[in-house]
Amino acid sequence: MKKQTESKAAAGAPRKRRSQVAEIWKRMKRNRMAMIGLAIISFLILASLFAGVLAPYGYDIQNFKERFQSPSASHWFGTDNYGRDILSRILYGGRISLKIGLVSTAISGCTGIILGSIAGFYGGRVDNIIMRILDVFMALPSMLTAIVIAAALGPGVGNCMLALGIATAPRFARVVRGPVLQLKNQEYIEAARAIDLNFFQIIFSHVLPNVLAPIIVQATLYVAGGITAAAGLSFVGLGAQPPSPEWGAMLSAGRAYIVDSWWIVTFPGIAILLTVFSLNVLGDGLRDALDPKLKN
């Protein structure tokens, strides 16, 4: 009997899922801004993946004869104080910045989803304890929490990702908890409980698929936020360290030379702006496409 229902579910699930994805994609395509965002972010991801092929120079190749060159045909974005080509550094740096954004969101997402679903699902005292502890973490703006954690852990890309993940996890947990709290009284959850599924089975196969929309939207926006915050941490000396071509570290290192060489800080900043912008519009577009009710 159980086998039969399983095979039925297995046969039914993919068909339904495919149609839903197609439906969402159809709605997304109508949103011009979201499509622009998707195009920009795809371009940036590809560009940094193929940095080895695309970059005209190595990211750490110093050329003292060509220090502080303004943008020209041979150096599109100019060169920095060591004569390194800024375009090449931005292309390679994209790998680090995008990685920080993705990994910190993954940390924050996993922690947040687990804590949020436990709190929402069990409710009562468990919920109270978890949420009060998270309140403590949220008593500070997340940028400040990240600065403090990164200061305690010490500088570096890994610690920076961890700090950002921990700092934003409580907010992620809140996003998950709300819908879980609403869902847990639905009849199909009761049914799942009645057939004696354990917490993980219920959460992963029955609850989370139904709260996927806010999670995906939130995650997209967090990647964007993570990239900015990581650049901010590098800027105050807590993230990636020079000579790493991480965008924030490039800004921080170029700060000393802005009097004569505006391009050293301008182009990495534009790279951050473009990445964050595209992820933000993509996140907005996803939200509208996943939940048409929210759109106004």
Next chain:
Amino acid sequence: MQVFKYVIKRLLMMVPVVLGTILILYLMMMAVAGDPAELILGENASQEQYDELREDLGLNDPILVRYGKYVWDIVSKGDFGNSWYTSKPVAEGILERFPTTAGLASCGIFIMIVIGIPIGVISAIKQYTWVDNLAVSLGMVGVSMPNFWLGLELIIIFALKLGWLPASGFYGPAYWILPGITVGINSAATVMRTTRSSVLECVRQDYVRTARAKGQSEQKVVVHHVLRNALIPILTVIGMQFGIALGGAVVVETIFSIPGLGKYIVDAIGKRDFPIVLGGVVLLAICFSVVNLVVDLLYAIVDPRMRTQFQGGKKKKKEAKAA
């Protein structure tokens, strides 16, 4: 009276949160700080000096006892301990610098309200026109802009190229303009986006049509009927942005070399002078919690429906039963 009770209740609820925040910060800082006595004395000190200092600093007590003493000193004497490097009281240092940071954050809030709300309202009223499209796109760019980068670009353009404004330091009103914009611009964009969607929700309500039908001027309709009702989400966002402005000020102060609390904390992080970091962050956390409380109180002023939250749970239940 109810408001008073509510404020007291909220203040009491703040206590465990703040204590918890201090506990986590304290444990984190002390776990990584290494031995402060060694840091302070350097390598050439004798064992006796070292033991004496450890005793003075109370380092021989268990960490929770030290935490308790730390909190007690703050509560009873306003004493945040001493800097490990200069031995000056931390409380003096942070209180001296706090007004600058609060001023900078207020500047940011001012910019955010003055730019964010009007553009949001105009954009919503003229939905789907080129004005709206432009405002929405600019808003998105504004939200995505890293503020420290904007700060650098503002310095390049307005201080170095045009020479209109000073690039760094903090001596007079002209020095506040660029940092204020830098702190406020992200938040202004966020407030603009919230205002737009909140106003859009309100303009379609029946009472707005009624107001128009009464023949009220468009301006009055917008300000009295639409904006007043749209204000709750806007207020929430402004409250949240104040915290973000405080956090942002930490980085922005570094760019403009402003001698505020943020720069104090960042410099102390560089030197691993943890009592300063701890004290500064604790002060900011308290500040942030108070702002959240003030925002909640403002709701009640803006929206009488919200005043029910001042009633205790029991009374609410009673009323619900009676109904």
